[in-house]
Amino acid sequence: MVKMSSGVWGFMPSRCRWIETLRHCGKTLLRRQRRLLRRIKKVYLHSWRSADELNMLVGAKVGGATPLVIACRNGHYDVAEYLIDRCKADIEQPGSVTFDGETIEGAPPLWCAAAAGHLPLVRLLVRAGANVNSTTRTHSTPLRAACFDGHYDIVKFLVENGADIEIANRHGHTCLMIACYKGHIRIAKYLLSLNADVNRKSVKGNTALHDCAESGSLHILKMLLGHGATMDVDSYGMTPLLAASVTGHTHIVEHLISAEHGLVTRQQRIDALELLGATYVDKRRDMVGALALWKRAMDDRFPADGSEPIPKPKDVPRIEAYDYAVEPSNSQQLEEILADPDAMRMQALVIRERILGPAHPDTSYYVRYRGAVYADAGRFSRCRQLWHHALDMQRAVLPPLSPLTQSSLFSFAELFSYMLCERARPPLRGRIVPPVTFDDVDPVFRKAISEIHRGMELLDSKLSIDREQTLTTLQRVLVISLHLATLMARLLDEPECTEEVSRNIHKAVYSLVKLDIKVRQGRSALHVACSAESSRARGGAWLPAPGDAQPCCAALVALMLRLGAAPDARDAAGNTPLHLACQLNPCPAEVVRELLAHGAHIDTVNYEGETPEDILKSTQQSLTAIVNPLKYTTLKCLAARTVKNYRLPFRHVVPQCLHSTIITH
Structure with a gap:
């Protein structure tokens, strides 16, 4: 951990x-x-x-x-x-x-x-x-x-x-709500004495009672109930009782479900106890306490006084990621799973998904959390299985380019990078990290590409959106996709890479190239692959880079160029991918060579009139230390440069097909 x-x-x-x-x-x-x-x-x-x-x-x-x-x-x-x-x-x-x-x-x-x-x-x-x-x-x-x-x-x-006292912030949170959430009893009491609206809802539908249940202040909760607070549901269908169960505040749960208050139904009481038990497993690691809570819920489902039983739903699908776990239907089955900690953990995930539903952030969070625990223990296959389930849930219920979906994709990229780093080191205490294969990366990559598709459709739609923010989030997903593509490109150099795997890698990366995506500043996927954003994601503050990884991966750039990525594409500032690669310090020499070998012009100017060589000089670097400029300078380039430098009139003198060449020089 x-x-x-x-x-x-x-x-x-x-x-x-x-x-x-x-x-x-x-x-x-x-x-x-x-x-x-x-x-x-x-x-x-x-x-x-x-x-x-x-x-x-x-x-x-x-x-x-x-x-x-x-x-x-x-x-x-x-x-x-x-x-x-x-x-x-x-x-x-x-x-x-x-x-x-x-x-x-x-x-x-x-x-x-x-x-x-x-x-x-x-x-x-x-x-x-x-x-x-x-x-x-x-x-x-x-x-x-x-x-x-x-x-x-x-x-x-x-x-x-x-x-x-009733002015709320942009999220709809009032002064009473924040006082309850922060547990400031004196302020909450004062606001209630001024008749603050105790049942007012925020933008997401939560009330002061929700905030109090999440923070765990029983004293404030009693005050709110005394002033007429009701058990409303928020936009996720959560009551204050379930909110207390999710956060693990047992004293709040016990107070709300006590029969003397009559605040909740029998079904609500059962759900609260089962959900609290799941919290005990994942948050407190208290298996015995969780089992006691689940037993209480089971006794409530099948009371000894002959009341109508409330059996568990039978149509709950069995999920592979949870080892096809089935919830126990009686106390004896509950006792049996206590001997198997993994079975207890899967029960917690099953219960949480059934009660909260896949749309609730906590559902996918705890699935990812459990996967991270498995990864820490070296069980990478189980980790990937759980994370794929969490990612599928998020993509099914969340809007395109959701931060939660981005986080899940990013976690996969981190995991694969970590595995590659660990394999490059001597085994620690005999722990052997399995290799990262195409079959591991490809399903995640395809989901990332699908998310990019959804983002592009959102940009093309007529919906009212913050276009700049959408482009920013789209670029983040693109950077993650490029990192995954980098991992696949590196597999091409592995001795175990067969022809079929090589063909599949080419198909996968081509699916990214053919998108012809444009993100912030009008940059293409190749621009981003050669830029500082990609460098930070691979070798800098974002992701651990395997071994001697370059800031931006020459293997990926070469693969994208072979698959049709345009080496002379321009962004909003007129920069080509070569300009962006030369902005890096140190400049990735292999990337520069690949771009030039595939048709990038060494003397192309951006809208500021700068060539890649000018950019290198500004960072005290030399182009001649990387390549021989004469090798990539053609007679056509020299002629275009002469026309541009001497400002010779050319529009009605040379063929129109040559105009763009002269302008770019």
């Missing part, structure tokens, strides 16, 4: 590599902000700048934040007072601030002071006329910011000065 916690399988990304960088950047930014404040004070006191220049300085932004925003974020009362009273700073001008590593865009000064818990500053701003209901770009109010971190005195002050 060490690998999962460090982010090897794409669940919880490791922060240790960049947290120090963030801290350093934060200190540098703070120094720049302080210099700006000192400059303002000097300008004002010595009066050697005009009022317009002073206003420009007061309104200037460092790291997206104005001086007043910086002062309010960091609790500098005297600086804020000086800016407001003496410099006449705009008390509503928003800026960007960082809380707990997250950047908040468009935050007004009052929001910053309330979020950081600086009550004197909040009073100063309100006294100066600040709008108590101003919002950030995500529609978060100063009151909601104070509720988030439990600043009760600020919450009370803002409400007493006209703050609206």
Whole structure:
């Protein structure tokens, strides 16, 4: 389990590599902000700048934040007072601030002071006329910011000065919801005393009772029920009871299912106990506790008092990824599976999928989690089997290019890269990692290509979408697909590669080339394969690269070129794949040679007038160290360059078929 916690399988990304960088950047930014404040004070006191220049300085932004925003974020009362009273700073001008590593865009000064818990500053701003209901770009109010971190005195002050307790953020989350989720009992009690809407729903249909059940605060839950909270369902069909079961808050579940309250039906009680048992298996690794909960549910299904039994559904399909597991139908069968930990784990997955359904994020998450555990134990086949099932569920119910689908595809790419890395090392404690074969990679690659197809259809549709965001997510899936294609291209050099495997690899990669896809900045698949994006995905911060892997894979580039990828394709900036390859430092020499061998022009200029050689010089690299330029310079190229350099009129002199050649040079 060490690998999962460090982010090897794409669940919880490791922060240790960049947290120090963030801290350093934060200190540098703070120094720049302080210099700006000192400059303002000097300008004002010595009066050697005009009022317009002073206003420009007061309104200037460092790291997206104005001086007043910086002062309010960091609790500098005297600086804020000086800016407001003496410099006449705009008390509503928003800026960007960082809380707990997250950047908040468009935050007004009052929001910053309330979020950081600086009550004197909040009073100063309100006294100066600040709008108590101003919002950030995500529609978060100063009151909601104070509720988030439990600043009760600020919450009370803002409400007493006209703050609206019912303004929700863009997700529909109200002040009461966030107070319940964060477990701030005093604030929740205060908001309820003001008759906050206890059953209001967010965009995804959850209520304050859902948030309370997820956070595990029994005291707040009792308060909400006392103020008329009801057991509503959210957009996933989840009740607060099921939400508590999924998160493993046994005390919340026990309170809600107790007969004296009469809040839930018998079927709901059974589902809650079975789902809580599944959580015990996967989250707590408590097999005995899970079995006890499942027994209680079984007794509830077949009560001893002669009540009508509620047997388990019989039409639940048996799934290969779960070893065709069937749920026990009586207590004796339950006892038998306790002796088999794997059977218990499969039961947890079966129960979760039956109760939550395939559309719920937790269903696929725990399937992937179980697969990661198998991978850590060296059972890669079982891992792939479970991950394919999770990916199939996601693609069946989620929209194209969903982040969850991307994550699943990315996990496969990580797994294959890890296996290749491990095979290149001496076996650890006799553990032998099996080779990565075409049959392993191809099913994932085909699903990635299918996802690209769905994304392209979404772009071509008349639906109202954020086109730039869609292109960005499409590019991410393309990068993953290129990494998988790289793994297949490397298999061509393996001694075990037969003619049939070679033919199948060519067919698979051709299916990507023939898409003729265009992503961000008008780049083709070959552009991306030769660019920094692909480098980061293969050899940089994204994926471990096997052995002596190049930043971008010459074997893949050569294969794509042989299959018809255009070496002279241009992106929105006029760059060819050769331009992008030369932007890398160090420049991948083999990739450059492959591009030139397949018809790329060494002297093609982009829209900035730069040739690949010019780009190499800007990074202190030399083209002659990679290839002999004369070998790839033709008489046609020299003639076109001469016409272009001397600006000779050519449109009515040379044949039109040569115009494009002259322009590109």
